[in-house]
Amino acid sequence: EAQVTQNPRYLITVTGKKLTVTCSQNMNHEYMSWYRQDPGLGLRQIYYSMNVEVTDKGDVPEGYKVSRKEKRNFPLILESPSPNQTSLYFCASSLSRTSGRSIGELFFGEGSRLTVL
Amino acid sequence: QKEVEQNSGPLSVPEGAIASLNCTYSDRGSQSFFWYRQYSGKSPELIMFIYSNGDKEDGRFTAQLNKASQYVSLLIRDSQPSDSATYLCAVGGSQGNLIFGKGTKLSVKP
Numbered sequence: 001e002a003q004v005t006q007n008p009r010y011l012i013t014v015t016g017k018k019l020t021v022t023c024s025q026n027m028n029h030e031y032m033s034w035y036r037q038d039p040g041l042g043l044r045q046i047y048y049s050m051n052v053e054v055t056d057k058g059d060v061p062e063g064y065k066v067s068r069k070e071k072r073n074f075p076l077i078l079e080s081p082s083p084n085q086t087s088l089y090f091c092a093s094s095l096s097r098t099s100g101r102s103i104g105e106l107f108f109g110e111g112s113r114l115t116v117l
Numbered sequence: 118q119k120e121v122e123q124n125s126g127p128l129s130v131p132e133g134a135i136a137s138l139n140c141t142y143s144d145r146g147s148q149s150f151f152w153y154r155q156y157s158g159k160s161p162e163l164i165m166f167i168y169s170n171g172d173k174e175d176g177r178f179t180a181q182l183n184k185a186s187q188y189v190s191l192l193i194r195d196s197q198p199s200d201s202a203t204y205l206c207a208v209g210g211s212q213g214n215l216i217f218g219k220g221t222k223l224s225v226k227p
Contacts, residue, residue, distance in 0.1 A: 033215075042219035043161070043205065058214070090160055102149040102168070104209045108160035 002027045004109035006091050012115045013081055021076045021112050023091030030096040031103045032074040033058070034066065036087040037111075043090070049074055050096060050103075081116040088113050119144040121208050123218035131226050136193040138221050140206030143187070149209030150182055150189045155220065156202045165191060196225045 004025045013019055025032065033048035035058075045058030049068040063085055065077040074093075078085060092106040120143045130136045138152075149168050153161035167173045167180040167189065179192040189208075193200055206218040 035217075040219070043217040045214070048214075102151075102166070102209055104149050104151045104207055104215045105163055105166060106151075106153075106161075106215075108162070111160050 002107065004091055004093055004107050006089075006109035006112045008112060009110060010113050012117065014117050015082055016080050019078050019081060019114075021078075021089060021091075021114070023074045023076065023109060024072050025074075025091075025093040025107070026072065027093065027107065028071065029093035029107070030071070032068065032091065032093045033103075033106070034064070034074070034076045035090045035092065036060065037090060038087050046076065046089075078114075081114075083116050086114060086116045119208075119210050119214075119216055121206055121216050121218040123204075123206050123221045125219060126222040127224050128221055129224045129226060130196050132196060132198060134196050134225075136196045136200065136223055136225070138191040138193075138204050138206075138223065140189045140191075140208075140218055141187055142189070142206075142208045142216075144208065144210045144216075145184075145187065147184075147187075147208045147210055150180070151207040151209075151215075152178075152180060152191045153205040153207060153217075154202045155205060161205055193223075196223075198225050198227050201225050 034046040035043045047066040049055045089112045091109040152165040155161045165180040167182045173180045177194045181190045203220040205220045
């Protein structure tokens with residue numbers, strides 16, 4: 001089954017305790033992206049990756065890191081989480097423009113709800 | 118700052134009616150346009166995309182694009198209670214990025 005898998009789905013942590021949210025896709029997609037969704041603010045892009053070893057900042061990258069060492073995985077790292085990073089996080093993937101498809105045809109993971117106390 | 122604007126709603130329509138959802142965008146260089154549906158507590162799901170001016174139909178859904186007016190819409194015919202969700206408009210910008218609107222909440226009353 002084609003899917004984007006995120007873990008953990010739910011996490012409560014404390015300020016400053018490093019955490020990683022994993023994201024894996026099994027569709028051989030080149031493009032992967034992280035979004036956060038907050039009430040009244042909609043979906044905002046954190047980081048994206050057009051291919052292995054290529055990452056770029058989205059609209060709200062502060063406080064986050066990513067890496068793309070393998071095509072299927074795109075982890076999101078919060079080095080020192082703060083309460084303003086409490087949010088619902090989505091990982092998404094798609095075929096890239098070079099495949100004749102738009103990056104906007106996204107498959108989303110189920111989301112990871114993070115609470116930072 | 119490139120923007121995508123949607124009426125937040127809620128938009129309430131009776132079952133069987135046509136629901137009309139609208140979206141405007143600021144980047145004239147935008148080339149690709151998407152509609153996602155998000156049920157409460159779930160992840161967004163792509164339901165339509167359109168790349169050329171005009172209409173594109175898929176079942177009960179029709180996407181309409183007018184690049185001159187920088188306007189894209191989604192029509193849902195014969196609306197069902199199961200269509201009740203938040204609909205997100207997303208626009209592929211000229212920079213290669215994807216910008217989402219904040220979504221319109223649709224409620225279909227039985």
